[in-house]
Amino acid sequence: MVYQGSNEIEEKGMVDWITVLFYLGFVLLGWLNIYAASYDLENAAGLFDLSGRAGMQLVWMGTSLLLAFALIKIDVRFYETYAFLFYLVGIGLLLVTLLVAKEINGSRSWLIIGPVRLQPAEFMKFIIALALGKVFNSYGFRLMDRRNLLIVSAIILLPVFLVIAQSETGTALVYLSFILVLYREGLPGGFLFIGVAAIIYFILGIKFSDGQIGIISEGEFFTILVIIIFTASLVWSYMKRSDVFFMILLLAATTFLIAYIVSLSSVMIDWGVIAIIALSVTALYLLYLFFRYRRKSYIYIFLFLVSSFAFLESVEYVFNDVLQPHQQMRIKVTLGMEQDLSGAGYHVGQSKIAIGSGGFTGKGFLNGTQTKLKYVPEQDTDFIFCTIGEEHGFIGSTIILLLLLIFVLRLLHLAERQTTLFGRVYGYAVVSVFLFHLIINVGMVIGIMPVIGIPLPFFSYGGSSLWGFTILLFIFLRIDKSRKRT
Amino acid sequence: MSIHNPLAKRRYIIAGVALLFVLVYVMQLFNLQMLNPQYREYADSNAFLRRQLYPARGAIYDRKGNLLVYNRPTYDVMMVVREMDQFDTLDFCRTLNLDMERFHLLNAGMRDRRKNPGYSSYTPQLFLSQLDVEEYGLLQEKLYKFPGIYIQSRTERQYNYPNMGLILGYVAEVDKNKMAADPYYVRGDYVGKSGIELSHEEDLRGEKGVEILLRDAHGRVQGRYEDGRQDKAPVSGRDLTLGIDIALQAYGEQLMHNKVGSIVMIEPKTGEILCMISAPTYDPSLLTGKAFSANYQSLENNPYKPLINRAIAGTYPPGSTFKPTQGLIFLQEGVITTESRYSCYGGYPPLGGRPACHGHGSPLAIQYALSTSCNSFFCYGLNGMLSNRSKYATVGEAFDIWKDHLVKMGLGYPLGVDLPSEKRGFIPNSKFYSKVLKTDRWNAHNIISVAIGQGEILVTPLQLANLSALIANRGYYYTPHVVRERKSAVLEERFTTRHESGINREYYDVTVDGMADAVTKGTCRGINLAPFVEVCGKTGTAENPHGDDHSLFMGFAPKDDPQVAIAVIVENGRFGATNAVPIARLMMQQFFQGEIPESDQWLEKSIINREILPYVYTRNMPVK
Incomplete structure (x- = not known):
């Protein structure tokens, strides 16, 4: 409730095991679904075969667990103290990436160091969150002061522009989701209302422009x-x-x-x-x-x-x-103005077919045809939810969706119980990122949202994204662990 | 911090937004997965490539076990355009003996989506069809040099004898109507189009198998669905054995060379057809392979219509061969007895000597009337029957009873032979004449020519042969059929059911005696094979308004325990004795002895060399 003492850091608390269990569950389910999605019918690689996607994901999972363990062990003050330094390094990496990266799949966001390919934009999520937390926690901070508003906007918008320059519009939109943090910390609801109104105007204006x-x-x-x-x-x-x-x-x-x-x-x-x-x-x-x-x-x-x-x-x-x-x-296509099943609508069309063909109980593990035969694009990364829908049906996909919702609500609960402003702001940043990814990714796959290429947290294949989400989550769990308890 | 902070309530708004979105998404999932079953079909049609596995079509044997029709493999050249990098077109053309121009033509045809709607550069596409074994061998040797080229084997009908094309029929790609009528067939299937290939299609085709393959987004095959557990192996077609003796058939075709007409021989005890010649005919191997269309075109343009099986689809007035039926009916109806005699003065007296007759003793009874083929006798008989008001209330009733007798003898309706497009012939009923003569008050004299097989009466050669078999059996017949055995299946019941004519056996005996006399001392002495075989027969000379009379013969042998019944029709062959009888004689010789005795070889030669072709209007028509 109220500060007890000054800088007490004596560790009494436990890591929030509920969240950790959710995390482990999601990663494990994600791994199985990546195996299913990338399963090659003719020469199937084993679950643990490093030449297959599932095998590689296992490596990312192992390293992520080590990372998580390390993050929990680090002194909690470390994160707040070096938040701005992280931010500078992050911006620097984004700049370097922009300068040296070669184009891969139309974006210039990959930094290749020897055998490792990293996407700095993924790690920028927790960096911005830390920077925001530190700014909000500074003495006498009031969000609605013009100067503070400017600083906060700059912290968010600078990486947004850099990432847009890398042609990673999806990730840039993720950063914009931090507006939820500002909302919680006192941004008038009118701002959000203006945002919603703008989206409504946009949709109405475009959909009926003919x-x-x-x-x-x-x-x-x-x-x-x-x-x-x-x-x-x-x-x-x-x-x-x-x-x-x-x-x-x-x-x-x-x-x-x-x-x-x-x-x-x-x-x-x-x-x-x-x-x-x-x-x-x-x-x-x-x-x-x-x-x-x-x-x-x-x-x-x-x-x-x-x-x-x-x-x-x-x-x-x-x-x-x-x-x-x-x-x-x-x-x-998303607004239903075009029915181009062979062009832009193809991916979403095939994705809906994949999910729709799952029926109530699904086709069963490894029995999905839409994803395995590559009718669905990016079937083990951005469109991984298709595999869940196809192989585990309405039951499976609804359960996963509800579990993700409960996970986000749990994080919201954790964020609200933080005893420091730093912790709460960081917590809300985590909530924003996961909620945004959930809404956009699943919405895209089931044909409600436009196609914005961002992964489904913990489920989509990819080292950078798994590491990024792990770091984001476990720093929060670390902060939560040392909150003041009454 | 404090939950008393009013801003803390905003977490509920955030939670509410999250809840709302997830709710909408669950609803959308429900919509996609529960309310729209068509997505499942879309996914299946995306992923499953059902490849047909074609069974071998059944083989066909003749009654002595000679293989007539079998399958020969042919090879189609398939191309997967995407895999054809570093392709040596020149070498490829040399191997297949193509020039570059033809290569480009074939290539363009394959890629043209109008001609080949299923074109994809990822999947095998038909480039060139029906290579023979040698071409296949040459290509197979060099196949490693040509990436993207595959060979697919198919089968094609192959014939050991150049005979009976009309009976065997041909196979060709299935057409739209057939596909619409029977879901078994899909585009590209081969199906019997005529003859036995059509009528026994379900025996011969076997059962297609299916292989369910998984196809990726580019149309490439990625493996077997459930490792082939849902696949079905094809079941080979059923082999058929015909009642036809290929030697007899070939000999008949040889005799009918350069003539138009038909020979049908039936085994009376079983109804099996021993031979069925329709002239002109064609070599069945003309309608296979690459030359199919060209050959079909030329057969169709031939003015003598070799694509019509005259044995079942040609209808002719039976002429005097009809007289035995008349005698039988009159005897059965009690209009005459075996001893009833009528006078003949070179014609039918009540109508002033029309129809005319020829010189023979008079008055005469049924047996003699048959052997001399007296017209007047049967005219008297018909008149006696139709004007008998004590027995029949009206002329119509009498005539319909007359007609019913003929139908029971297998005339007037298709017999139901196992060949397609059999004609019914024509036996009129009383209504027909009431309509034509525009009154119910007609009598026998209005229609007197039906008594001697002229007028409106029409029969097919098969019906005539069946009539011989009926008389040979003294009163019953089995539906004639060409297929005598289906491998591992019984013959259809309709071919093993005895049809009774409903006329007493004693009347048949006198008819048979009349027909035996006709051979020994009557109109068809030309077929007298005594003492070797005792033949019974009846000639016919059918008036033909379009040209010379048709020459007919029907008969059977031996008289007791008959082995064979025969009908011969030679269009424009004039008197029955002129052409039909010698042809029947040679066929009998061939049947009983397997060869033509030296004494008859002059006749054989004479018949084979005889050309009796009706005049046809051939302007703008190529004459072969």
Whole structure:
């Protein structure tokens, strides 16, 4: 609850064995599924054969366990003390990688040292988490101070840009998930709301960009209606004035009603223009409220409305001119705008076939055909969940999904019980990373999220990612171990 | 820190978001895995390559055990384009004796997805089909030099004799209709198209096996599903033994050379067909292999229609060979007795000497009428039957009873021989004449020519031969059939069921006596093989509106304990005695003695050299 004494580091606590058991379980299940996914029908390598993927994963698992053991043994103060040093080294490695890496599978993120191939971006996750923890734990830190906000943003965004430059967009998005940490530590919910609103505008704007209503597209039309509703809701939520909420909706409805009446007298009405007029009426009403009551919040909500509209107008430009064609295609396929089963939709199509063909109980261990015969791409890395779905069916994949959820909730519980701000911030960073990976990876495989190439923690094949997740988790367990207990 | 901090509540929002996503995902999993069974089918059709394993088609033997039809392996050249790096095209062409132009043509044809919809550069594609053994040997030797080239073996029908193409039939790739009608067949299967190959398709084809292979995303085979535990081995087709004697058949075809017509011989005791000649015919090996289409085309364009089996699909007026049936019916119906006599004055008197007759004693009874083939006698008989109002209420009733007798003798409907496209011939009923004559009030004189096998009456040569067998058996027959044995299966019941004609045996005896007299002292003395064999027969000369009369003969031998029944029809062969009788004589000689005695060799030579081809309109038609 409260600090007892000053710098007590006497070790009394235990490692959270529940989390460790989850970890061991996941790694073991992951190993079996990697074996199944990469199982070669003609010359099957054994589970322990080092020439096969499963054998190699065993090596990564062994080294990870050693790593975990070492991380638990290290003095807890080590992590906080050297957090910034880690950060500098991490940024340095990212830069070096950017300069020397050769292109592998379209990305320049691999650092090759002799026989070892490493992806520094994977290790950057715990490094950013440590740096964030240290910043938050500094004396008199208040997140909403402009200077602090800037530092925190810089810590997160610098590696984001470096990793994007390596063409590892997925990993960059993982770093952005640290916004959850900021949210927990006092970032106003409005920021998250803005983020969610932006995603909604984007999806509506792109998905319905083909139809036309007057001078604007269907997407713009619907989005304008959503903006009006959001604006009204913000007034209700922040100003606690339900009358204004209904007033805004009434004004918009009146605008459309008048237009409808006019249209009856055989005057051509451009409904796109009417929607823009309705939005403008709402904006003017907010300005009126601001001058009447002199409350700053009205001007913020007004700005929300204006920038929402500006964002909407730029969405199409961003989509068509900033995103690359394959990224556009992935988004279109996810939004159901394209049914291209042989092109961009092929991977997701085959992945859904693999999972769907599993049925209730699955085809049984090593009996999946979709993954073994390489219909599913990356079947032992990013698309490993397919193998689970195909061979263990609805039962198996649901159990794994629920176990991962319980694992994340357990981490959330651990994060919240931390007695230092450093520990809690680090804990939330761990939660953010795992939750984001879980949502994006599984969502991609089952066809709900666009294809963003990030692994499923502990299940996907790969040394760097397993090491990265192990380090991330066990530093947290180390910190948790030496929390103050009452 | 403190849980009293209001920000601590935000963990519930985060937990809620996590819960929400997982819930949505579980719902999606439920949707994919429980509500959409088609994903399973997609996955299976992705992964399983069901490769057909073709069984060997059954062989065919003749009644003496001579092998007629068997399988010969042929070899197809398959190409996997992806594996063909460093390919020596020149050497390849030299090995297969192709020029570069043809190579490029074949290559383009293989890659053209319109002609070859299943083209993939990863899987074996048919490049060149039907290499023979020597070509195969040359290629096999050098195969190591040509990466991506594989040889697939198939089988092809092979024939030991150039005879009976029409009976054996041919096999070819299955067509769309057949595939739609029978799910057993898939594209590329071979199936019997005519003759025995078609009618005994299910015996001959055996049972296809299947090999379930696993195919990867590129279409490459990666192994066997469950190590072949679900595979099924093919079952070879059933061998067939025919009732046909290939020597007799070949001899008949030789006699019918340059003639149009048919010879059918049946073993009366069993209904087995001993030979079935339809002229003109073709060599069955013409319709195999690479030259199939060219040969088929030329056979189809031949004006004499060698692709029609006239023995079962040619219908002819039987002429006087019909008279024995009339005598039998009249006797059975009590219209006449064996002693009833009618007068003949060179024609049928009630109609002013029409139809005409020829010189013989008068008045005459049934036995003599048969041996001299008197027209008037049978006209009297028919009139006597149809105008008998004390026995039959109407002429229609009488005529339908007459017709029913003929149907029981195997006429008017397909006999059910085990060959496809058998015609029924034609025996009219009373309704037919009421319709044609536009009144119910017709009488025997309106239709008098049916009594002598003319008019509307039509029979197939097989029906005629069967009629001989019926008379030879004195009252019953077995459905004629070409296949006498199916390996490890019994003959179908319809071929071992005795059909009774419903006419008393004593009437057959007098008919047989009449037919024996016809051979010894009547119309067909040309087939008298006494004392060696006692033959019974009946000639026929069928009027043909399109040209010369058809020459017919039916008969059997020996008179007691008959071994063979025969029918011969020579189109445009004029009198029965002119062509049909000598041909029947030679066939009998061949059947009983296995050779032609010296005394008959002049006849054999004369018949073989005889050319009796009807005039056909051949403008724009190539004449062979």
